Amino acid sequence: ERIEDKLYQNRYLVDAGRPHITVRPHRSPSLNLLALTRVCPAKCYELNETGQVDVTADGCMECGTCRVLCEVNGDVEWSYPRGGFGVLFKFG
Ligand code: SF4
Numbered sequence: 001e002r003i004e005d006k007l008y009q010n011r012y013l014v015d016a017g018r019p020h021i022t023v024r025p026h027r028s029p030s031l032n033l034l035a036l037t038r039v040c041p042a043k044c045y046e047l048n049e050t051g052q053v054d055v056t057a058d059g060c061m062e063c064g065t066c067r068v069l070c071e072v073n074g075d076v077e078w079s080y081p082r083g084g085f086g087v088l089f090k091f092g
């Protein structure tokens with residue numbers, strides 16, 4: 001079975017108005033922040049038309065990559081979604 005088929009079985013419950021990841025406002029992104037537009041497996045990070053990095057946390061798999069790369073330097077604020085929200089992994 002392909003990994004895409006496996007991932008498709010996960011469900012995601014959006015906690016409307018309470019994103020669990022936010023990007024600190026910036027004029028131009030740090031290299032780490034920029035890297036997230038390429039390394040986030042759920043493609044949550046995008047470069048917008050004015051050159052800043054935006055995050056859309058819907059679909060985040062809570063892999064922690066952006067947390068490791070960008071929480072320490074303050075580019076990103078990250079917290080686990082409230083109980084019952086966020087990714088619901090299907091095992092097996
Ligand atoms: Fe993407 Fe992983 Fe960060 Fe979620 S935790 S936004 S999947 S890099």
